[in-house]
Amino acid sequence: MKQCIQAVLLLAMLGFSASSYALNESEAEDMADLTAVFVYLKNDCGYQNLPDTQIRRALVFFAQQNRWDLSNYNSFNMKALGEDSYRDLSGIAIANDMKCKKLARDSLSLLAYVK
Template identity: 55%
Template sequence: MQKIALLTYILVLFSFAQPAKALSEEEAESLADMTAVYIYLKYDCGYSQIPDREIRRAVIYFAQRNKWDLNNYNSQLMEKLNQSGYNDLKGINLPQKAKCQALARPSLSLLAYVK
């Protein structure tokens, strides 16, 4: 339940961004997958010290760098996409440690850069 609340919180915050063009389905899926990775790292890989605001900042930064418009972000659709991405990550048949390391390497570097 806490994960869904966090995802909803992130979605609401996305509505304040001002990029240049409408968010396509592919872009929405990319953002949902990115959000799912950070949520997975935070709750399933022991990175609980990652603040929610840093996750939000990294995802918004990524969208803005790509000039994606977050104004047409449908929160119900995004919640489903986020949950789907998270479930996909949980379903990957790899040892937990290997999965966490593979996800952490590129994802945590973006968090560090955005700070």
């Protein structure tokens, strides 16, 4: 959870984008979900070597690709959203190996864009 909080706080500090719309609740939840995926991969799937800086850049890249304006990022309780997302992800009733494999397949490619 400490890493999740750090990622969320650093993302808030890096909150910039070229879009014209402020972050809405659904987008904030999507950001929290993606953060939770990376934290889950690091904590529960053996990907401890994923660099936090690369994860932060991937989160910002994800927001920019979606044309999200992160200027109001701090208006959401991202810590609580991230914890809820992590708890939801942890509670998915499939084998952890399969869950890790699917999460890695669907999300690690994002890190390749921000090396």
